[in-house]
Amino acid sequence: xxxxxxxxxxxxxxxxxxxxxxxLLIASFTILMTMSEMLAPxxxxxxxxxxxxxxxxxxxxxxxxRPIAAIVTYLxxxxxxxxxxxxxxxxxxYQLTQLVHELPSMVAKGQQLLQDLPEKSEMISAEQVxxxxxxxxxxxxxxxxxxxxxxxxxxxxxxxxxxxSVLVPLLVFFFxxxxxxIRIWFVxxxxxxxxxAKNVWIEMxxxxxxxxxxxxxxxxxxxxxxxxxxxxxNLNYAPLLAVLVGLSVIIPYVGxxxxxxxxxxxxxxxxxxxxxxxxxxxxxxxxxxxxGNVLVPLLFSEAVNLHPVAIIMAVLVxxxxxxxxxxFFAIPLATLVKALLSAWPRSPIVIEPAT
Numbered sequence: 001x002x003x004x005x006x007x008x009x010x011x012x013x014x015x016x017x018x019x020x021x022x023x024l025l026i027a028s029f030t031i032l033m034t035m036s037e038m039l040a041p042x043x044x045x046x047x048x049x050x051x052x053x054x055x056x057x058x059x060x061x062x063x064x065x066r067p068i069a070a071i072v073t074y075l076x077x078x079x080x081x082x083x084x085x086x087x088x089x090x091x092x093x094y095q096l097t098q099l100v101h102e103l104p105s106m107v108a109k110g111q112q113l114l115q116d117l118p119e120k121s122e123m124i125s126a127e128q129v130x131x132x133x134x135x136x137x138x139x140x141x142x143x144x145x146x147x148x149x150x151x152x153x154x155x156x157x158x159x160x161x162x163x164x165s166v167l168v169p170l171l172v173f174f175f176x177x178x179x180x181x182i183r184i185w186f187v188x189x190x191x192x193x194x195x196x197a198k199n200v201w202i203e204m205x206x207x208x209x210x211x212x213x214x215x216x217x218x219x220x221x222x223x224x225x226x227x228x229x230x231x232x233x234n235l236n237y238a239p240l241l242a243v244l245v246g247l248s249v250i251i252p253y254v255g256x257x258x259x260x261x262x263x264x265x266x267x268x269x270x271x272x273x274x275x276x277x278x279x280x281x282x283x284x285x286x287x288x289x290x291x292g293n294v295l296v297p298l299l300f301s302e303a304v305n306l307h308p309v310a311i312i313m314a315v316l317v318x319x320x321x322x323x324x325x326x327x328f329f330a331i332p333l334a335t336l337v338k339a340l341l342s343a344w345p346r347s348p349i350v351i352e353p354a355t
Contacts, residue, residue: 025340032322041164045171047212047325052077052176054213070176078169085165088239095240106269204336211332214299219246222291229283236270245284249291250328251315256288310334 031039052073059069175182223246230238241263248255263284271277314334318326326333 041167042171043325044164045168045175048077048168049172049175049179051213051216052172053179056176074173074176077172081165081169088243092240092243095237099237099240106265109269200336200340204332211335212329215250215328217299218249218291218295221295222246222249222287226284226287229287230280233276233280233283235280236266241266245287254312254315260284 032043055073055076056066056069059072060066064072223242226245227238227242230242235241241259244259244262248259251258264281267277267280271280311331311334314330315327318330318333320326322329
């Protein structure tokens with residue numbers, strides 16, 4: 001047993017490049033697990049700066065100097081941030097509150113529909129209907145209590161939002177302005193020979209940049225093009241539902257299914273089974289089809305070569321570790337794991353001759 005472990009260790013950790021990779025991975029994971037809450041503004045700023053740097057590089061391809069490209073990109077980011085904080089967040093908060101207040105009446109209508117089922121179908125008994133109604137009533141009460149608890153704890157959340165609104169734009173500015181200085185400072189801590197780590201980063205930078213920036217564009221486009229038909233049909237809570245549809249693309253396979261239920265439920269309680277209901281559901285289905293078959297192939301120039309089971313596992317694992325950001329970066333992180341396994345230096349297996 002000891003010999004097996006020794007041979008395995010010699011094969012995967014005899015190369016100094018492999019030891020360097022292992023140290024970088026352990027250090028990064030330790031920092032994220034122990035100081036993620038304290039460093040949350042820094043990590044969020046790094047992600048935003050990384051996304052904005054892609055726009056700066058695109059502007060430089062049009063022969064625009066980097067300082068000017070950085071200023072234009074940063075001002076665009078500040079404008080978008082002001083729009084989200086001043087207009088979008090209050091609107092979504094108001095609509096979410098209205099939806100919570102309307103839940104009791106929607107539940108009452110649903111209960112009436114369930115109570116009429118035993119008269120229309122012999123397959124469902126009155127006892128089963130009563131059990132379903134009690135489950136729904138208890139769930140609605142839990143949601144109400146959760147909303148009340150959140151409202152009572154909203155003051156610290158507001159303070160955190162204010163702090164983030166100041167720190168994040170400031171950090172993003174310095175990360176964009178001093179990108180090369182920070183890179184040189186970080187590389188200065190590495191050994192002179194770090195070819196494998198550099199190659200892994202170059203491969204991941206291409207794949208992660210393509211995926212993350214494409215995903216941001218997809219969220220914006222899907223959310224925007226969902227809002228217009230919802231608003232045209234005068235669907236209740238159109239902005240809130242459009243944002244949910246846009247964010248649903250973050251979670252592969254599952255997000256689209258989950259966000260379908262609130263759209264169908266709100267449309268049904270607003271119009272019933274009628275022409276408006278079918279038009280709304282039909283347009284939403286068309287958006288999902290166009291997203292999967294047209295938008296995704298256009299945005300993602302390099303396909304992520306991962307099995308669906310690996311993608312779902314990555315969403316579950318990294319989402320459980322780091323919440324929203326873990327879900328958002330689940331596929332790039334899974335691709336990083338795959339790239340590391342492929343590029344990891346290995347000693348050849350020595351087969352001893354039989355005696």
